[in-house]
Amino acid sequence: MSRNYSYSRSLAMERGVIYIVCIVLCLMSIMPFAVMFVNATRDNYAIQQGMSLIPGDRLLVNLKTLNERQNFNVLQGMWNSLFIATWTTVLALYFSTLTAYGLVVYRFRGRQLAFTFIMVVLMIPTQVSMVGFFTFMFKLNLVNTYIPLIVPAIASPSLVFFMRQYMIAGLPLEILEAARIDGCSELRTFNTIAMPMMKPALATQAIFTFVASWNKLFEPTMLINSQNKYTMPMLVSLLKSDRFRTDYGTVYLALSLTVLPLFVVYFALSKYIIAGVALGGVKE
Amino acid sequence: MTNRAPKKRHAKGVDTSRYGYFFIAPFFLIYLVFQAYPLLNTIYLAFQKYMITGTNKVVGPTFVGLANFKNVLVKGSTLQAFENTAVMWLINFIPQILLALLLAKWFTDTRLKIRGQGAFKVMIYMPNIITAASISVLFYSLFAYPQGPINSLLAQLGVIDKALYADSGTAALTAIYFLEKGWHTRLIIAFINFWMWYGHTMIVLIAGMLGISPSLFEAAEVDGASPNQIFTKITLPLLKPILLYTLITSLIGGMQMYDIPQMMQMQGSPAKTMTMTVTMYIMELVYTGTKDYGRGAAVSVLLFLVTAVLSIILFYIMRDKDATRERKALKKARKEARA
Structure with a gap:
């Protein structure tokens, strides 16, 4: 009896330690962003006076200052990134599924x-x-266009691999056979029957493909050079320049604006995202 | 009629198989043009003198043999860049995998029954999805000198002298100039990587642990194994393929490290020599001043080789051990059978 009691007591202690560690880790995740959002509402002087988690009242002032900055158009950057990420996602998903379908459904040589x-x-x-x-794109005159950032997504090996795994488990070949007998063409069978059946897998992969494209810095930095074509992460890199360093409030505000859309997407879809991460690891 | 039906279907099946080629053609076409050719082109350029000077004069390409490799290895900062990348990857990866394993062990322990796991996972994974560039500039601002939030916090906590700190003239004496110090910057970069990725690793490991057949744990428990024994003798060995996957993907990703260390770079900071990664070095060669594609390509080829060799070595270390263990077990079993 007493042994049982001490066992459950040590178990409760262990649990207590675990909860404390987890809460600390959660705070570690959120703190830098909390400081960022709060500082976006404070003025430069207040920020330099010390750290605080109480929002200030300078949000609109900072917004106005940011808006008056030359060559820093957050909306333009967002639009550019949105354009690239959307097309990348659409092409990557469609053609990866198409490739996986070709590999799973047809028994051809090779x-x-x-x-x-x-x-x-x-x-x-x-x-x-x-x-x-880069030198190849330079020759083709495609530098400073979005084509080299979007079109290569048609060949996404990891996505093909994932879609193939999913298809082997979840695409009944009998249905395709039935469509064929009904006189449905091969491509139409794929578009109207196979694609819709892949929806759950496509939805998860769409999030990851989109976010990965949106977050990219290395490739666009190398390929894009006119500032009105800058993507969001490229704009962020401008925030390090001295011209911004005089007013920290606007730096934090600009950062907040770049992070906010991802926050919204993440917390709205977190359930699917976490499940998708787990799936990706196990499938391998 | 009934005789012909199966024959016809068979004929049709053979007929459709050629569609496979049409379906996979776009992938291979785009792959060849946008990825395979550029890779071969990079290898080709690594052996050429090819640059665009500051005055937009194109030099080359002319074949120079191994001169580019010799140049970047002896004169250039290639070795230093590889060292920086390896060091920063290691101080991020070791704590990352240990913490992820510990959390995964806690979250899958049926005895503990930790509640709120969903919420914990959502919070811990969150930094992974946010733009690395934004996160880096955020940390860059947090560690600003002399009056960034971290220095302010240290002053508020009394770690650095508040009286001196308030007087901006003498602030330099106490506030820490983080991004000017090599090791400080390295640790900050490694921390950001760790912070962004341990949640991801944890979720992958949890999925792996949940994939292990529960009957194995039950059998071990019945045999009187302690929780720690179960973890080291059953969970870890069965988790090996997933650990290998995590290790290789993290290593390949880590070798390409660019966004975070690049954004942590303060202009003219002496910390740069200790924090410049391989991809940053490539970018520096082909992007600033004289655009030297030959040398940039040479460093790229070296990066490719190192990444490939490391992955192959890892793969074989992990696989061989398994094979030898199996062989040993087989031998033992045979011996026992004979006895």
């Missing part, structure tokens, strides 16, 4: 080889070929 190829190139990071990519 099918295994094609899949092995995709598995091998999956591991090659794009950064290592950026120099050759």
Whole structure:
């Protein structure tokens, strides 16, 4: 009896420690952003006086200052990133599903080889070929356009791999056969029957593809040079310049504006995102 | 009629198989043009003298053999950049995997029944989804000198002298100039990486642990194994493939580290030599001043080789151990059978 009691007591203590650690970790996640949002509402003098978690009343003033800054158009940057990320996501998802479908549904010669190829190139990071990519785009006159940032997404090996795994488990081939017998063309079968059945997988992967494209810095930095075409992360890098360093309130406000859309998306879809992360790890 | 039906279907099946080529064609076409060719082009450029000077004069490409490699390895900062990348990756990865394992162990422990796991996961994973550039500039601002929030906090806590701190003339004596110090900056960069990624690793490991058959744990418990024994003898060995996956993806990602260290760079800061990563070095070669594509390509090829070799080594270390263990077990079993 007493042994049982001490066991449950040590268990309660262990639990207590775990909850405290988890709460500390949660605070660690949120604190930098909390400071950022709060400082976005304070003026430069208040920020330099010390850290605080009580919002100030300078939000509108900071917004006005930020708006008057030359060459820092948050809305333009957001629009550019939105444009690139949306097209990247649409192309990556459609063509990856198409490729996976080709590999799963049809038994053609070289099918295994094609899949092995995709598995091998999956591991090659794009950064290592950026120099050759850039000089090639330069020759094609595509530097400072969005084409080199969007079109390569048609070939996304990891997405093909994921969609293939999902299809093997979740696409009944009998339905496709039935559509075929009804005289449905192959591409139409894919578009009207297979694609809709992939919706759950597509939804999760859409979030990840979109966010990954939105967050990219290395590739656009190398390829884009006129400031009205800057993506959001490229604009963020401008905030480090001395011209912004004189007024911290606007720096924090600008940062908040870049983070806010992701916060909204994340907290709205967190359930699916967390499930998607778990799925990605196990499938491998 | 009934005789012909299956034959016809068979004929049709053979007929449709060629569609496979059409379906995978766009992928391969785009891959060849936008990824395979650029990779080969990079390798080709690594052996050429090819640059655009500050006055927009194009030099080359002319074949120079291994001169670019020799230049970046002997004269350039390649080795330093590799060292910086490796050091910053290691001080992020080791605590990351340990904390992720610990949290995953807690969250999957049926004895503990931790509540609110969903909320914890959402909060802990959150930094991973936010733009790394924004996070870095945020930390850059938090660690500003002399009156950034971290220095203010340290003053409020009494770690650095408040009286001196209030007087901006003497602030330099006490406030810490974080981003000017090599190790300070390295640790901040490693911390951001750790902070952004341990939640991701934790979720992957939890998924892996939940994938282990519960009957194994039950059997061990019945045999009187302690929770720690179960963790080290059952959970960890069975988690090996996922640990390997985590290690390799983190290593490949870590070798490409760019956004965070780049954003942490203060103009003209002496910390740069200790925090410049390989991709930052490539960018510096091909983007600032004389655009030297030959040398940039040479560093890229080295990065590619190092990444590939490391992944292959890791893969084989993890695989061989398994194989030898299996062989040993087999031998033992045979011995026992003979006895």
